[in-house]
Amino acid sequence: MSEASEWLIYRGAGEPHDGIEALPDPPPWRDFDGGPLVDPGPGTDSASTRRLGSFNHLAEMHRPSAEELEIVNAALYLRRPLLVTGSPGAGKSTLAHSVAYELGLGRVLRWPVVSRSTLGDGLYRYDAIARLQDVQIAAGSRGVPGARAETPGGIGSYIRLGPLGTALLPTAKPRVLLVDELDKSDIDLPNDLLNVLEEGEFGIPELERLAEREPEVEVLTDDGARVTVRDGRVRCRAFPFVILTSNGERDFPAPLLRRCIRLELGQPDHKRLATVVRAHLGEEAARAGEDLINRFLERSRTELLAADQLLNAIYLTHNAAPPTRDRLADLLIQRLDRPR
Template identity: 45%
Template structure:
């Protein structure tokens, strides 16, 4: 194995003590000389699904009183509106609910300024259908089925009837258009939507098989109508950048996640990296708490720092700790 892979050269050990023996710290040297390295194991929260394997599920810690709010939303079949500062685990909560209740793969709708309810329900590729129809007729073949050109979005897929509800994460709703919450009212209240392109098919046309937001998934849509039998578990996150209309809030159960205190931070570190690392992180934890007061910090930034420390990296050298625990607000 190369010296870079071991990261134990004299130069490494002499520059801030970050070349921990056998840990491969200095993978990139910045000297322009190509060299072969062995990538070290990634942090648990940066490990992704491998072919043929399920995605890793990290532990999620939540206070009993906050779990009770989640349960209230589940019993009432209402969307859960989760607010709180960055790094409090709003998005991770949806993954935890889907995993713990065995509700299948999480459906995710990441909202931005261009997001619309229409796209989240379904998309119809009229141009693609026209092109394929023309090609099929030129070959003397029958017209392709319309279902190949209809794909349900994450919201539409969550409303497909099934034996158990699906879990839908509507991430960062406050980044969407101001009318987006109101546009969702009918869908959330009725649990139904129609696809006009399918509703206009001739009488007697049977259910149409359409694509879904699931990987290679399909669903049958009868007479252009999708109507859920179990309202999905909908978890909506917001960073509090703007208020939502009262009509929308009335249909939601609200959960405000606070920033974790010192005891909960220790529990989070232990759950992700093991009890043994707690013996070496008091200074990092105190540094995190001090820096969190004047500016926002996310819990995963603390986990990043602890992971590097556990790998033998000297975070006090050359401003590395400042790079890892950088403020999320007020940056120039």
């Protein structure tokens, strides 16, 4: 490693290492004291394998440029969210899995945003209807109509932390949270995120009301594990590595931009595309698909295309004869900005 890059925690090398242990203490204004610590969550799952490729040992999946490496590491050092913009297939979501895999930060917590998403969806869900039904069933089984009856599991059995809420649990190492396609949200969600991302904590009103009587309540996490929430509040210790992705379809409010480190991913070049193909389909497929990679690059100068279209084409046409191969490739790699 060169002297200029010695400060890098995430190196984009595609190989796991323990560099996260060398991450310095956060700046004072981003130092959180949540606790006591909870288990870090499960390791890398099948979602990361799909994103990074079955052959990722043959190639670096996300070959970042020097500037991209510096920006990602700035977000790690400063404990700030990373706002990643770029066209579809540029590798925005893959970056989250690459960081989690290389730094050993476990399963990526993913929050896919849609137009109906609210902050509450990311933090936690309380199933009040299921709780009421269970209480009614328990009361009926005792044969006392209208009698007050608590279900065996208590209120915690009906609360599940969302991906954002799970990411903010107090862990020794940061979790990786992917807030995917934030630009598809309604106008309020980016502003609603501000306070949570700034303070690193949130309250669960249903538990805060019971805090004096039940200071500790076990709830379910997005990982499917059970953790104890104390006094109805969740506060992080290691601020999560948060990636907010955007296709550039809308502008975000200045207060959100001020709190984020910003990274724009350009169109992948030949080297990166070949690496993506090699990681997912192997060395032989990358060599056989060289002509399709070149055609894809040529078309992408004037058309909006996505890298997964190229992967589909190379996979499907690997054993096809040239006339059929070219026709199938054209059918699969269609421009995404075609006028309707």
